Amino acid sequence: MGKTECTLSMSKVSLKDFFGKDMATRDAYGHILVELGKNNPHIVVLDADLSCSTKTALFAKNFPERFFNMGIAEQDMMGTAAGLALSGKIPFASTFAIFATGRAWEQIRQTICYSNANVKIVATHGGITVGEDGATHQALEDVALMRVIPTMTVIVPADAYETAQCIVSASEYYGPVYIRLGRAKVPSILPEEYNFKIGKAYIFKMGKEVNIIANGIMLAEALKASEILNKDGISTGVINFSTVKPLDEESLLEIAKSSKLIITAEEHSVIGGLGSAVSEFLSENYPVKIKRIGVKDTFGCSGSWKELLKHYGLTAENIVKVVRENLK
Amino acid sequence: MADLSFLREMARKLRVEILKMLTKAGSGHTGGSLSAVDIVTALYFYKMRHDPKNPKWEGRDRFVLSKGHAAPLLYAVLALCGYFDLSVLQTLRQINSPLQGHPCCKSLPGIEVSTGSLGQGLSVANGLALGLKLNRSLSRVYCLLGDGEIQEGQVWEAAMTASHYKLDNLCAIIDNNDLQIDGACREVMNIYPIDEKFKAFGWHVIKIDGHNMEEIITALDEAEQIMNKPSLILAKTIKGKGVSIFEGKAKYHGVAPTSEELEIALKELNNGKN
Missing domain, CATH: 3.40.50.920 (Rossmann fold)
Incomplete structure (x- = not known):
């Protein structure tokens, strides 16, 4: 397990960089993904033509050979992510929360969760803080849709520091995870000693x-x-x-x-x-x-x-x- | 060179096992299991590198049964290869059996991914092919789809992806038996021309008779030689193939044989032998 330990210690160094920052959780995601990519060659990222908004474009720029733009095709993206996971990769699949959980719900249930594929779905633009784009783009049901599926872990982080930590935790945990991020800039909330653990309030x-x-x-x-x-x-x-x-x-x-x-x-x-x-x-x-x-x-x-x-x-x-x- | 008579004999045995397990279960998909028997026989007994004693062997080729309702076919071939005991086949669809109505990869060795909801397997096969390429693996990925299944939009998303990422380690096979539950594919929702569609999506397409063992193995060999694009083997098949009373009948899509029908079928398949 040398690789995992290496990931842990190196990530811990960079995690502190996210403390005290007022920033959108999606921005924190984009940056921590690059750190993860540096430390773990098995990390791969998929996006459905929204990489500039979900911030996976940062990973794409650094690791083009491990980034897959799937076009505007969320169902195919989830299936492809499952296949990558089953070949030993740790895929992060990103798009807006409404499309990730709504459009591709059955793919997540049947192919990812029923196979217990190690896919991390990190959806941005959760909730109404999407703002001007309106109802079609505001996911208000995504947590419910993901929570109901057996084997799924569901995480809604509050700030950049917690986001960075939960992304690292998800990468080290085996199994499907849904992480919901936001579009808007949010204040730093969690204290420096905060240590995110899946399933711990x-x-x-x-x-x-x-x-x-x-x-x-x-x-x-x-x-x-x-x-x-x-x-x-x-x-x-x-x-x-x-x-x-x-x-x-x-x-x-x-x-x-x-x-x-x-x-x-x-x-x-x-x-x-x-x-x-x-x-x-x-x-x-x-x-x-x-x-x-x-x-x-x-x-x-x-x-x-x-x-x-x-x-x-x-x-x-x-x-x-x-x-x-x-x-x- | 392939031993054609051995492959034909294995195909016959597969049909026998499929019909016996379906009859015992009392439900399941007869027609679409039988139509793909020859293709799956060629894959498991001729083409694919795999190790029944080590189902997770890294160097194996991967098989994705996108038409998951043909589960009896997959179970039977895995048992005949020695992944598990033949007697397990008799538990098909029973409570606590690893042989779920549709394949579940968590309960049975040799199943790469759980399938059953149509239209999803090709995306998974693409992901496997991408991952294998990243791993610098020489393993190949085979994905079997139904013809009615390609009515699902996700299949065409995946068809684009395979071509876009030049997945030449991927070979999809369509079991073109021309029937789906509600009737003929062209009447329910016309899927034709399949070959032209895949060609337009950037695939190398090979058309064969899906019951001619020589054509099947030649096509599988040809697909392996194609560079920079995925291959599709469009296999013309007959639903219920091998048993006259089931052949070409949509009714037997999702119905198991009765014990009387099984007796007739086994007599035909055993050709007088026991």
């Missing part, structure tokens, strides 16, 4: 009354909301659930035991995503009042991403409002 602070379980872009909003609520004397915690599957059930139980109210916050439909996963587990194992914040069973629309977050209630202000309305 990260507790910023445990609240005694309210706990906000969030991932992706909503983690920053959750932290802002908790500040306001704590100032108001409502003991509020924040937990990063970047891995939606496998769900960190142990942490979830611990959180539930410390909560009068749990809020889930995600840039996704309230159906099928993080809020659903948390609700499913807790309703069966430790029922606590839960309110899910997300997009309410509707399509997105055009607008600037900041306006859209407000429009759909994906803000710290709305989290605070929901907490006040639901905390007796």
Whole structure:
């Protein structure tokens, strides 16, 4: 396993470069992929004519012989990625989240997951922060679509530092992984000592009354909301659930035991995503009042991403409002 | 040079095993398993480098059964090659059997990838071919498709890819038995001309009689010599081939033989022998 160790130590050096950076998670992806490519000759990358947007173009420039542009053909891309994986490569397949998970869902289920092919699907442009392109390009269902498939791991990182770490982790884990990234520039959130582990939640602070379980872009909003609520004397915690599957059930139980109210916050439909996963587990194992914040069973629309977050209630202000309305 | 009489005998044995396992299972795809028997026999007993005792041997050639419903054919050939015991064939489609209704690579040695949802195998074969090239491997990839299957759009995405990346280590074979579940391919959704379509996509196309063993092996040898482009063997076949009562009948696409039909079939295949 000499190669893996080498990858680990070299990546650790470069991972620190991503700490404290305000940048889009897709940009972090583009850069860490190049680092991975340098350290592991088995890394190959596929894209479906969106390499400039998904940032895989950086890898393509550095390792043209290991980059495959598949054209606008997501289904073929997923199948080809499976074949590459079955020949011993570690393929990263990228496109927009809606096309990766929607257009090619059955290829992911039948060919990748049912064969347990070692494919990493890293989709960018998840959620409504795609902005002006509107509903056709805003994936609000991708986490649900991936979560339902057996063997699939689903990760929604919050910032550049976490993205870089989860990409490295995915490359070292054997099996299909879905990682959802965003288009918009996001603030640095996670502390320097943060160490991403697949399936492990990260507790910023445990609240005694309210706990906000969030991932992706909503983690920053959750932290802002908790500040306001704590100032108001409502003991509020924040937990990063970047891995939606496998769900960190142990942490979830611990959180539930410390909560009068749990809020889930995600840039996704309230159906099928993080809020659903948390609700499913807790309703069966430790029922606590839960309110899910997300997009309410509707399509997105055009607008600037900041306006859209407000429009759909994906803000710290709305989290605070929901907490006040639901905390007796 | 290939021993044609040996190959023909193996094909006959394959047909016998396929029919016996399908009858025992009580369901499954008879017609499309029988139509591709001669092609698959030539692949496993003549052309492909593979080691039944070491199914994951790096130097093996890869076979992708894109028309996954012909699973009984794949299971039978793997058993006859010695990947597992012939008796396992009798568990086809039963609970806890490694012989799933459609091939599952997690449960059975010798299966490269799980298939069954049509239209997906050629993409996987492309990925394998790309990966083998990156590994500087001399192994080749064979992919068997149904003719009705090429109605799936993904097949044409993959046809573009194979040509674009000059996958000369890939040979696709279409089992052109001309029938799909709902009837004749040209009536359900016309697929013709298949040869012209693939030529237009940049493939080297070889047309053969898919039941003539000599033509099959000559085509497989020719495909190996083609440089800088993928090859397609368009094999004209007869659904249900080898058993008169099944031949050319769409009805037997997805129906297993009854025990009476099996008796008639075995008599014909054994040609008076037991």
